[in-house]
Amino acid sequence: MAFPSAPSALWSVSLLTVLFAAAVHTTVVYDDDPLQPVTSDETVSVGGTVTLTCRVAESDNSSLQWSNTAQQTLYFGEKRALRDNRIQLHRSTSTELSITIGDVQLSDEGEYTCSIFTMPVRTARATVTVLGVPGKPQISGFESPVPEGGKVTLTCTSTGSKPPARLRWYREDQELEGRPDIVEGVVDDPTYNVSKELTLEVSRSDDNALITCAVDHPSLAPGDKRSEQTLRVLYSPNVLIVPESNLPREGEKFHLQCLGNGNPEPANYMWEKKDGELPPLAKPDGAFLRFDMLNKSDNGVYLCHADNGIGNSQGEYTLLVQDPTAMSTSSGVDHAVIGGVVAVIVFILLCLLIVLGRYLIRHKGTYLTHEAKGSDDAPDADTAIINAEGGHSGAEDKKEYFI
DSSP states (O other), X not given: OOOOOOOHHHHHHHHHHHHHHTTGGGOXXXXXXXXXXXXXXXXXXXXXXXXXXXXXXXXXXXXXXXXXXXXXXXXXXXXXXXXXXXXXXXXXXXXXXXXXXXXXXXXXOEEEEEEEOSSSOEEEEEEEEEEBOOOOOEEESOOSOEETTOEEEEEEEEEEEBSOOEEEEEETTEEEOOOOOXXXXXXXXXXXXXXXXXXXXXXXXXXXXXXXXXXXXXXXXXTSSEEEEEOOEEEEEEEEEEESOSSOBTTSOEEEEEEEEEESOOOEEEEEETTBOOOTTEEEETTEEEESSOOGGGOEEEEEEEEXXXXXXXXXXXXXXXXXXXXXXXXXXXXXXXXXXXXXXXXXXXXXXXXXXXXXXXXXXXXXXXXXXXXXXXXXXXXXXHXXXXXXXXXXXXXXXXX
């Protein structure tokens, strides 16, 4: 223990602390004693900062003092007694002494004492609990893809926790039931190593599934520390045959494609025609079966076998070759719609022509009727003709004068 240079009074106080230490346990504490110090227990994680507060209800000008687990004086009033820069004064008044300890280590755990030097000396204790923060979990046991139906055992391990951490397994967001945690103490260290196993019987639905190991501990927020492992599962292919067109026509080129969904992807394909040989113009080309020119004799059921080394599966497709003039149902529907639209337009045009014709005929009759006005009152035929052709004024205008 090393002390900085301090006045002799400070040394005297430290000596008094030692002399009265034996009397601490015999001190009578009264609940209504205004000079009795009051403290509280604290919990902190390794590397964190803890604040220790000591208060009294009233002050008689006696100084408060904080001591560590080894009964070394940390602060006496506003004066620091122990050379440790992690320990700082937080607040000092006549009724309160608060200090902080930063970068807390496991060795800082224990019982701290607050004393007030009255007669008799009054004390209070505060227990500091230091949590060992567990390390990030590590997953082992998965080195290579697992065949469908096989089993895989994963082990999750986390070190340095205090108290012992709990480990949890998840598949995506669903928690899985693993074996009980295995807790092992560490020699010359108050922390623990924890491991947990998980055994899975895998299916093809587990391919690319995300398996997570998460640490549950008071020093951590949920999900703070976790590790993930992606499973790879080997399984035989599912086979599907896809045609180039849904309306294969006689005389056209055409092909079928064999899709094999497996892990790994199929490397070998074999084509055959059910109940017969492949047509002469049908040429296998890996995952494709190509027809240079379709013929109705090509009709039948075609099989594709796909092999990926894990298993062999087959798919089938029934080929029905259509006449060259065959129209697809969708084309027929399109033509019917277009014909209906054209018929409606023609009908509207005919209606417009009829209305326009009636309008023109009606207005032409009105014009002829106005032309005849004035001829009814004429005294003779010549005058009536003149009036019908434009009236008297017009006739006067058309007179010719000869000299």
